[in-house]
Amino acid sequence: MKNICDWNNCFEIGEYKAPIEKDNSKNFRLLCLNHVREFNKNWNYFAGMNDEQVYNFLKSDMTWHKSTQSFSSSDNFFKVLWNNALKDEFDQSKLKNHYNHLSQFKFDHKDVKAFGILGISVGLKWEKIQDKFKTLVKKFHPDMNSGNKKYEEKLKLITLAYTQLKNTYRKKIDTSSKYTA
Numbered sequence: 700m701k702n703i704c705d706w707n708n709c710f711e712i713g714e715y716k717a718p719i720e721k722d723n724s725k726n727f728r729l730l731c732l733n734h735v736r737e738f739n740k741n742w743n744y745f746a747g748m749n750d751e752q753v754y755n756f757l758k759s760d761m762t763w764h765k766s767t768q769s770f771s772s773s774d775n776f777f778k779v780l781w782n783n784a785l786k787d788e789f790d791q792s793k794l795k796n797h798y799n800h801l802s803q804f805k806f807d808h809k810d811v812k813a814f815g816i817l818g819i820s821v822g823l824k825w826e827k828i829q830d831k832f833k834t835l836v837k838k839f840h841p842d843m844n845s846g847n848k849k850y851e852e853k854l855k856l857i858t859l860a861y862t863q864l865k866n867t868y869r870k871k872i873d874t875s876s877k878y879t880a
């Protein structure tokens with residue numbers, strides 16, 4: 700029995716394993732040679748990042764699980780990453796109602812690291828975090844820096860930090876809504 704490559708719109712034979720869960724080798728998707736190369740390129744793109752961050756990102760719906768988006772190159776992959784990060788998925792009114800609770804939030808070490816990467820104080824209002832992120836994206840976007848890889852790396856870190864905080868804030872706000880609704 701032959702398997703078809705699991706990559707979007709690819710009908711080649713899938714005979715190379717690509718991990719789905721990094722720490723669990725039992726779970727993998729089968730890809731053709733070209734796409735396993737592509738997969739490895741994107742995987743290595745996050746070299747130097749904390750494994751959990753990379754894994755959570757790859758697992759999230761921002762990556763290839765979204766059938767409308769294809770990742771033909773790591774550039775494209777990265778573009779989708781920060782375009783998604785730029786999208787404001789928060790209900791702003793809900794967020795404003797919960798500013799009072801921000802001081803009660805506890806942030807874990809990953810959050811604290813993310814605040815540090817963005818160069819902002821821990822527990823800053825979401826609005827301010829967004830402003831800072833947009834400023835940093837403009838500053839470090841490769842298009843603004845003649846494709847300088849150094850800035851691209853910086854923007855990658857910033858985007859992952861921002862995504863980390865976005866998930867944290869969403870979780871905290873959802874939790875506090877339950878008690879104040």
Ligand SMILES: [Zn+2]
Binds near residue numbers: 704710730
């Ligand atoms: Zn393929």
